[in-house]
Amino acid sequence: xxxxxPIRLTVNGESHQCHVSPRTTLAEFLREVLGLKxxxxxxEHGVCGACTVELNGRTVRGCxxxxxxxxxxxxxxxxxxxxxxxxxxxxxxxxxxxALQCGFCTSGMLVTAKELVEQRPDASRAEVREWIxxxxxRCTGYHAIVDAIVEVLAQRKAxxxxxxxxx
Amino acid sequence: MATLAxxxxxxxxLIDLSALDALRGIARxxxxxxxxxxxxxxxIESSPLVARHAPLLGQAAPHIxxxxxxxxxxxxxxxxxxxPAAEWPACLLALGGxxxxxxxxxxxxxxxxxxxxxxxxxxxxxxxxxxxxxxEPAGSDAWFGFSELARRRGDYAVVGIAATASRAGAALRAPxxxxxxxxxxxxxxxxxxxxxxxxxxxxGTIAQAVASLRAExxxxxxxxxxxxxxxxxxxxxxxxxxxxxxx
Numbered sequence: 001x002x003x004x005x006p007i008r009l010t011v012n013g014e015s016h017q018c019h020v021s022p023r024t025t026l027a028e029f030l031r032e033v034l035g036l037k038x039x040x041x042x043x044e045h046g047v048c049g050a051c052t053v054e055l056n057g058r059t060v061r062g063c064x065x066x067x068x069x070x071x072x073x074x075x076x077x078x079x080x081x082x083x084x085x086x087x088x089x090x091x092x093x094x095x096x097x098x099a100l101q102c103g104f105c106t107s108g109m110l111v112t113a114k115e116l117v118e119q120r121p122d123a124s125r126a127e128v129r130e131w132i133x134x135x136x137x138r139c140t141g142y143h144a145i146v147d148a149i150v151e152v153l154a155q156r157k158a159x160x161x162x163x164x165x166x167x
Numbered sequence: 168m169a170t171l172a173x174x175x176x177x178x179x180x181l182i183d184l185s186a187l188d189a190l191r192g193i194a195r196x197x198x199x200x201x202x203x204x205x206x207x208x209x210x211i212e213s214s215p216l217v218a219r220h221a222p223l224l225g226q227a228a229p230h231i232x233x234x235x236x237x238x239x240x241x242x243x244x245x246x247x248x249x250x251p252a253a254e255w256p257a258c259l260l261a262l263g264g265x266x267x268x269x270x271x272x273x274x275x276x277x278x279x280x281x282x283x284x285x286x287x288x289x290x291x292x293x294x295x296x297x298x299x300x301x302x303e304p305a306g307s308d309a310w311f312g313f314s315e316l317a318r319r320r321g322d323y324a325v326v327g328i329a330a331t332a333s334r335a336g337a338a339l340r341a342p343x344x345x346x347x348x349x350x351x352x353x354x355x356x357x358x359x360x361x362x363x364x365x366x367x368x369x370x371g372t373i374a375q376a377v378a379s380l381r382a383e384x385x386x387x388x389x390x391x392x393x394x395x396x397x398x399x400x401x402x403x404x405x406x407x408x409x410x411x412x413x414x
Contacts, residue, residue, distance in 0.1 A: 022181065046235075046236060047232075058239075059238055063172065064239065065168070065239065066181075066183075068183070112234065130320055133233060133319065134233025134234065
């Protein structure tokens with residue numbers, strides 16, 4: 001049996017010290033060791049996006065990251081982002097637009113969408129579609145998801161403008 | 168990593184290089200643009216130095232998979248993996264330059280044209296690590312083009328072309344035309360390059376170049392496209408790129 005490797009990492013703001021097998025992926029670690037089941041396993045080779053999490057502030061595929069590679073890192077899963085309230089507007093918009101049915105893609109979609117609205121606040125509808133093209137949804141047909149994200153982009157832009165107008 | 172998941176690689180030992188900061192960074196070094204092996208695709212995509220000195224890379228980067236892949240995948244990793252359908256190997260061939268590797272015997276430089284030798288095979292010797300590449304920055308008369316066909320955004324290329332040249336009036340000088348998704352390795356279309364070199368780009372020249380490319384390449388079929396379809400599509404892409412170069 002392979003040696004276990006010690007890792008220390010922060011997940012959703014909490015520190016953890018664990019021993020993991022080198023072959024354990026970050027997604028498996030989050031789900032099986034930490035019990036954070038919001039991160040999903042779909043294709044397990046990086047194309048479907050269901051395993052998307054934040055590693056040191058950037059979205060990555062949990063299935064293509066080994067847990068040992070997250071040693072010393074800050075990880076945010078859907079549970080952490082949701083609890084912090086930083087994707088509340090995205091979640092509300094998803095609900096309003098019926099942008100989820102079975103919910104399997106949703107955590108990955110939200111993590112991906114969060115990076116978009118932060119990195120590309122001026123994204124067009126076409127750019128939103130391109131950005132989420134790495135997250136597969138088998139239920140909704142995508143338009144509702146795009147609608148939700150487009151609405152949040154508009155909302156955030158309006159909020160950013162408001163303080164100046166009040167002056 | 169994906170090859171591990173698909174059981175295409177079964178390494179007994181996997182070494183994580185990500186703590187080697189010396190392999191990071193994009194910088195002008197002398198008259199060259201140096202890109203470290205650990206620079207991520209996203210960093211290339213958003214780098215002002217790349218936009219200025221190697222804009223071909225900025226144009227190709229959005230075609231690489233999706234954002235979450237680009238945040239983790241690296242320039243050196245892609246080059247060393249040498250997938251014939253990947254963007255960076257063809258781009259490196261189009262740009263030219265040197266691949267810098269380091270091993271037990273020290274550092275050496277491998278010309279880009281000598282680096283990709285076969286399917287998933289490079290000139291790296293056992294024990295060597297790709298450290299960085301150095302490419303010549305684009306001159307003021309530089310032309311470049313990148314075009315890729317994929318069934319869906321982010322898929323591996325069905326066929327693609329990365330090309331650079333210098334403008335000389337209505338002609339392209341010293342063109343470098345590299346293909347992706349066509350053979351077992353990214354390769355330049357040398358005969359077509361020679362045909363185009365220094366010739367004014369008119370409809371006749373473009374038609375001859377397209378015919379030359381189709382005759383020159385020997386595409387392998389893949390899961391979704393036959394050799395003849397790839398051959399045809401390669402010509403279509405070259406036609407489009409050269410037509411845009413006319414403008």
